[in-house]
Amino acid sequence: MCSILTDEEEDDTFIKPGFELVTPRNTYMVGQLLGVGGFGDVFQVSCKDKDGQTVDYALKVEKQKENRHSKLKMEIAILKACNDCNHFTKIVDRGKRDELGGYFFIIMELVGKTIGDMAKKHPNGVFSFVTALGVGSQCLEGIESLHKHEYIHRDIKPANFAIGLPPKQHIVYVLDFGIARKFTNFKNEVKTPRQRVAFKGTLRFCALACHQGVELGRKDDCESILYLILSVLVVGGLPWDVENRHDVWRIKEECRREKRSELFRGIRRAKELHLFMDYIDSLAYQDQVDYDFLYKILALSCTEVGADINDPYEWESMEDVKKRKKKTNCKKKEGKKISKKGKI
Numbered sequence: 001m002c003s004i005l006t007d008e009e010e011d012d013t014f015i016k017p018g019f020e021l022v023t024p025r026n027t028y029m030v031g032q033l034l035g036v037g038g039f040g041d042v043f044q045v046s047c048k049d050k051d052g053q054t055v056d057y058a059l060k061v062e063k064q065k066e067n068r069h070s071k072l073k074m075e076i077a078i079l080k081a082c083n084d085c086n087h088f089t090k091i092v093d094r095g096k097r098d099e100l101g102g103y104f105f106i107i108m109e110l111v112g113k114t115i116g117d118m119a120k121k122h123p124n125g126v127f128s129f130v131t132a133l134g135v136g137s138q139c140l141e142g143i144e145s146l147h148k149h150e151y152i153h154r155d156i157k158p159a160n161f162a163i164g165l166p167p168k169q170h171i172v173y174v175l176d177f178g179i180a181r182k183f184t185n186f187k188n189e190v191k192t193p194r195q196r197v198a199f200k201g202t203l204r205f206c207a208l209a210c211h212q213g214v215e216l217g218r219k220d221d222c223e224s225i226l227y228l229i230l231s232v233l234v235v236g237g238l239p240w241d242v243e244n245r246h247d248v249w250r251i252k253e254e255c256r257r258e259k260r261s262e263l264f265r266g267i268r269r270a271k272e273l274h275l276f277m278d279y280i281d282s283l284a285y286q287d288q289v290d291y292d293f294l295y296k297i298l299a300l301s302c303t304e305v306g307a308d309i310n311d312p313y314e315w316e317s318m319e320d321v322k323k324r325k326k327k328t329n330c331k332k333k334e335g336k337k338i339s340k341k342g343k344i
């Protein structure tokens, strides 16, 4: 499911497995294609480290086009800004090449399968209650860090989050900042919202504000996180088909009223997720999000079913759990901050 990019068209794959990318830093042998996106391709690559050991990374490439800005430049700016948070892949190399018509590239930490692909492998295409909420809580941690650096993501969906490779299978990574946007101006104030905003994002997961054609804020990323959690938790998924944009909008609205129970159908405990939705719906474009309130209600929901939100995920073996070091997340690294509801 690709994002809808109003002003972009898909590129053909131009780098192929077997291609050798030589940079001043290293030589990367292109391997398997990992993903084809709206404006670039992602490959597994391997190279030798300084001790002569083979190491694998991910390569993201974007063809240079005369009439458009490079989306990879935005990705690089964000990955650099969020470098201190363990929900973001580390950049190991980057640059621009003139061969093959010109292209931009990033070499970054290789991660595992996306949340969407992981869910598809599970019975009924869903995770257990605790895995779904645990993963959702980590997606929120990554997005909180992105917001702290004054960007909103605008394309939150299970294909844009992935789990780490062993021994990092308990870490969720945020991917894809292709349509992220800085929400502050040069004075670090929240930008004045534009009167009319063209649709950008992914129909199934986008916030109501996106359908309404109004400016998206931090709360809208959080609304999409709620849809992400429900999509990997509720058997049968979200109660809207993506055939028609207006129907999706209408059903999302109805899920606030008469169809509310349909959105949360069949799950072990829905009370806190209702609170999550009510809280997000109470916020306006410029509002700060009380992330701690959201972490607390997700954790409480797990406690209420007799579990812990930090319990091992379904794909972690006991061996992995033993090996897993004490969880260090961005909040611990950056110092726990109690956010206040209100405007910045």
Ligand SMILES: Nc1ncnc2c1ncn2[C@@H]1O[C@H](COP(=O)(O)OP(=O)(O)OP(=O)(O)O)[C@@H](O)[C@H]1O
Binding pocket: 001, 002, 003, 034, 035, 036, 037, 038, 039, 040, 041, 042, 058, 089, 108, 109, 110, 111, 112, 114, 159, 160, 175, 176, 177, 178
């Ligand atoms: N660091 C990485 N390690 C492993 N796989 C990755 C990595 N980055 C991206 N991928 C894979 O490539 C896919 C596409 O990457 P990404 O979402 O960043 O690109 P995109 O061009 O913006 O895609 P789209 O327009 O479809 O959202 C991801 O869904 C994921 O499967």
Ligand SMILES: [Mg+2]
Binding pocket: 037, 159, 160, 175, 176
């Ligand atoms: Mg993507």
